[in-house]
Amino acid sequence: MEDLRHAPEVDAFAGMFHYGILGIEKTAEDVKIGIQRVFDSGYIPTAVDVEMIHAPMVVDMLEGRITTHTPISYPLGNMTLPKKLRDLEHLIEIGVRDSAYCLTYRNILDHRFDLVAEEVKACVEVNQDIVEIEFNIQATLLSDDEIIKACQAILNGGGKAVKLNTGYGWGTGPEEVGLVRRVFGYQLDIHPSGNIRTLAQVDEFMKYDVKIIHSMAIFEIVEEYIARLATERSQIQ
Amino acid sequence: MTLKTWEQIASLIDFADLRVDTRERDLRLLCLQAEKYKIPVILVNPGNVKLAKQISKGMNIEIASAVSYPVGAYFPEVKAQEIADAIADGADQIYMIMAVGAFIDGWLEQQTIPEFNYLVEKADGRPTKLVTEVSVLDSDQRRKVCDLAMESGIDFLVTTTDFDRSNLPQVTLKDIEFLVDHVQEDLLIIHKNKFEESKQAIASLDAGAARVCTENALAILSEFEDFPWA
Numbered sequence: 001m002e003d004l005r006h007a008p009e010v011d012a013f014a015g016m017f018h019y020g021i022l023g024i025e026k027t028a029e030d031v032k033i034g035i036q037r038v039f040d041s042g043y044i045p046t047a048v049d050v051e052m053i054h055a056p057m058v059v060d061m062l063e064g065r066i067t068t069h070t071p072i073s074y075p076l077g078n079m080t081l082p083k084k085l086r087d088l089e090h091l092i093e094i095g096v097r098d099s100a101y102c103l104t105y106r107n108i109l110d111h112r113f114d115l116v117a118e119e120v121k122a123c124v125e126v127n128q129d130i131v132e133i134e135f136n137i138q139a140t141l142l143s144d145d146e147i148i149k150a151c152q153a154i155l156n157g158g159g160k161a162v163k164l165n166t167g168y169g170w171g172t173g174p175e176e177v178g179l180v181r182r183v184f185g186y187q188l189d190i191h192p193s194g195n196i197r198t199l200a201q202v203d204e205f206m207k208y209d210v211k212i213i214h215s216m217a218i219f220e221i222v223e224e225y226i227a228r229l230a231t232e233r234s235q236i237q
Numbered sequence: 238m239t240l241k242t243w244e245q246i247a248s249l250i251d252f253a254d255l256r257v258d259t260r261e262r263d264l265r266l267l268c269l270q271a272e273k274y275k276i277p278v279i280l281v282n283p284g285n286v287k288l289a290k291q292i293s294k295g296m297n298i299e300i301a302s303a304v305s306y307p308v309g310a311y312f313p314e315v316k317a318q319e320i321a322d323a324i325a326d327g328a329d330q331i332y333m334i335m336a337v338g339a340f341i342d343g344w345l346e347q348q349t350i351p352e353f354n355y356l357v358e359k360a361d362g363r364p365t366k367l368v369t370e371v372s373v374l375d376s377d378q379r380r381k382v383c384d385l386a387m388e389s390g391i392d393f394l395v396t397t398t399d400f401d402r403s404n405l406p407q408v409t410l411k412d413i414e415f416l417v418d419h420v421q422e423d424l425l426i427i428h429k430n431k432f433e434e435s436k437q438a439i440a441s442l443d444a445g446a447a448r449v450c451t452e453n454a455l456a457i458l459s460e461f462e463d464f465p466w467a
Contacts, residue, residue: 024308024398025373025405027338051310053336053348074308076257078282080326083319090315104284109260141258168400170257 002233004226006042014043014222018069018098018193018214020167021050028054035061041219046212047098052087059095067132069098075166077102077136081119085126092130100163100191102136103154108146113153120157134161134191134212139176147176148183161189167214171195174204181208199224240439243461244275249442250457251366251427251450253280255303255400264289272296276454280332282306283323290327299329301366307400309334309368313351320359330364331356334398337370340382353389366427368395371416372406379412383420392425395450399429410444417445435460 021034047069073079171194193214302323425447
C-alpha cells in the first residue's frame with residue numbers, strides 16, 4: 001500500500017495548522033517533547049504556539065524552520081493595554097513572529113467598538129508589520145451583531161486577521177466562521193480555534209476557505225486525513 | 238474555627254470576578270455587593286483595576302489585582318512591571334500567579350526566586366498573595382514552594398487559580414491540611430474555589446485556610462438565616 005504520510009496534499013494539509021503547547025502546567029520538557037514530535041513527523045505546521053516563558057527556547061529550537069507563535073494577554077484579554085504592548089515589544093525582541101493578541105473583551109461586551117479599534121491601532125503601530133498578528137475575540141460569548149462590529153473595529157484599527165476563540169473550552173463553530181466570511185469576504189483572514197479535534201470539524205471550516213487552524217490535535221487530525229485519502233485512492237483503483 | 242454568622246465568614250472572603258466576559262456593570266455590582274455585605278477584598282483582572290478603583294471610591298473595600306492570570310508563564314521582569322502597573326492603577330493587594338511549569342522544571346534561580354522576590358518588592362508593603370497550582374505539585378514541590386515563598390516574605394499562598402478551563406484536578410481538604418501543617422502560621426493559606434455551598438467554604442477554613450477566595454460569595458453567605466438580602 002502506498003505510503004501517503006508525506007504525499008504533497010498531506011504536507012499541505014498539515015501546514016495549515018498551528019500546533020499548541022500552551023497551559024498553566026506546561027513545562028519546558030513538555031514543550032521540548034511536543035517540538036520533537038513535530039520534527040519526527042516531518043510536517044511543517046504554520047507555527048508552534050507556546051507561552052512567553054518558553055518562547056526564547058522554542059525560537060532557538062525551531063531555527064526558523066517553523067514559526068514561533070506566542071499569544072498576548074491569553075486567554076482572557078483582560079490585562080492592561082500597556083502590558084500587552086510591552087509584551088508585543090518583548091516578543092519582537094525574542095524573535096517571535098506570530099501572535100494572537102487577545103482584545104479587551106469588556107470593550108466589545110460594553111459595545112465600545114471605538115476603544116476596540118483604538119486598541120488594534122495601538123498594537124499595529126507598535127508592531128510595524130514585524131509580527132503576524134491575529135486579533136482574538138471570544139466569538140462564542142458574542143451575538144452575531146457583536147461579532148460583526150468587533151471584526152469591523154479590527155479592520156478599522158488596521159488589523160488583518162481575526163481568531164475567533166481562544167480555546168480553553170471556548171471553541172469556534174462553522175456558523176461563526178461563515179458569518180465573518182459572508183460579511184467581510186477576504187478583507188480579514190479567519191483563524192478558527194478552540195476544541196478542534198477532528199477532521200470532520202476541519203472539513204466544516206474549510207468550506208469557508210480558511211487557511212489557518214489552531215489545534216492541539218494536529219497529529220490525530222492528519223492521521224484521519226491520511227486514512228481518508230488512502231480510502232479515496234483505493235476506491236479509484 | 239467556629240463561624241456562626243454571615244458577617245464572620247464575609248470578613249474571610251476575597252470576592253473574585255476574573256471572568257473573560259466581565260463588563261462594567263459586573264464590576265459595579267461586585268463593588269456594591271462587597272460593600273453591602275462587608276466583604277473586605279475584591280479580586281479583578283489587571284485591566285479592570287482602574288475602573289474598580291473608581292467605582293469603589295469611598296467604599297470600605299480593597300482592590301486586588303490578579304497579575305499574570307491565569308497562566309503565569311511570564312518572565313520575572315514582566316511580572317514586576319505588571320505589579321507596578323497594578324499599583325499605579327490603584328491596587329491595594331497583589332495576587333500573582335507563579336510560573337508553575339518553570340518551577341517544576343527547576344528554574345528556581347532564573348524564574349521562581351526572582352518572581353517571588355519581585356512580588357514582595359514591588360508590592361511595597363501591600364498584602365502579597367502568591368497563586369500556585371497545588372494539585373499538579375508533589376509533596377516535595379509543595380513544601381519547596383512554601384519554603385521559597387516564606388523566604389521571600391510573601392504573606393499568603395493561594396491554592397489554585399481555579400481557572401475552570403484548565404481542567405486541572407481539584408484541590409482537596411487534605412491538600413489544604415498538608416500546606417497548613419508545613420507552614421504553620423508563617424505563611425497564610427487562601428483556598429480558591431467556586432464553593433457552591435457555605436459548608437464547603439467553612440470546611441476549607443476548618444482545614445486551616447486563613448481565607449477563601451471565590452466568585453460565589455453570595456451563594457455562601459445567603460445560606461445563613463439572618464443574611465440580609467434586602
